Amino acid sequence: MDESTSQDLVLFKVFNEIGIIHQLGSTAFEKTLPDGLKISQFSVLNHFVRLGNESTPLQLANAFQVTKGAMTNTLKRLLDRELITIRPDPKDGRRKRVFITEKGRITRDQCIQQLAPLFLILKKSLSESDFRTVIPFLQKLRKILDAERNPF
Template identity: 45%
Template sequence: MKKSATPESDNGQLMFDVLNEIGIIAQLSRALLESRLGDGLTQHHFSALNHLVRLGDGRTPLQMARAFQVPKTSMSHTLAGLEKRGLIRMEPNPQDGRGKLIYLTDAGRTLRDTAVRMITPDIMALIPQFGTEDAKAVLPVLRKLRVLLDEARD
């Protein structure tokens, strides 16, 4: 005998489906971005550069790891790849002799800005099919969900 669905299980499936769609969208958009980055750079590299552009220089690797919810070792690996390419520089933290502070280089800022310019035509190509009205309608809902998930992590 098949069990009938309950409102809780229906709602659970609904939210799973929402998050699953967002995950698939994230995967597809990551692949698109990485196809434009070149030089073995990944979405993780781009995200770190973008984070520094948005929030400013002088972050510690631990602060960035917490912001991205990854282990410090993973963030250190990402930052090492950026430093090797001359996209960031790490300097000693004057408040903590063992720690480092991360600074975006001109090359890092240029690469981030170039990547945004390179992906813009791909994003613009979505507008005729998706529409600006749909984008305006879905953005507040996605922001609300992001805030809820962000608050739940702490």
């Protein structure tokens, strides 16, 4: 095996592990979500808390790499639960602005708190230092992929 093939294999192993972790983590997390709330809906709430209080449906669809129709469906479900509000854009009446509500913030925080039992299991085998060590690598990887998302 040449060096290039070996490096490609390492890269694949990293993505394979991340994919498996995503699947296992998502399944565990989904079991803790309040009745009827989906991971896609939680992800929108989390997006607002992480990156800001407002966005347009199209910006959200682009951020999550889903169709505008799929995002509209997710937003309708969040709106029905009063976790977001949708208002006309004051600068352009054709566009809408989406905002997280206080209830949405509280729901997002409660969802994270529901992960406490899983976190306890992880803490038995992995230290906080173990987690802190991988965060910079994962953030760098995410930023690279985010910057290069359009060519794919």
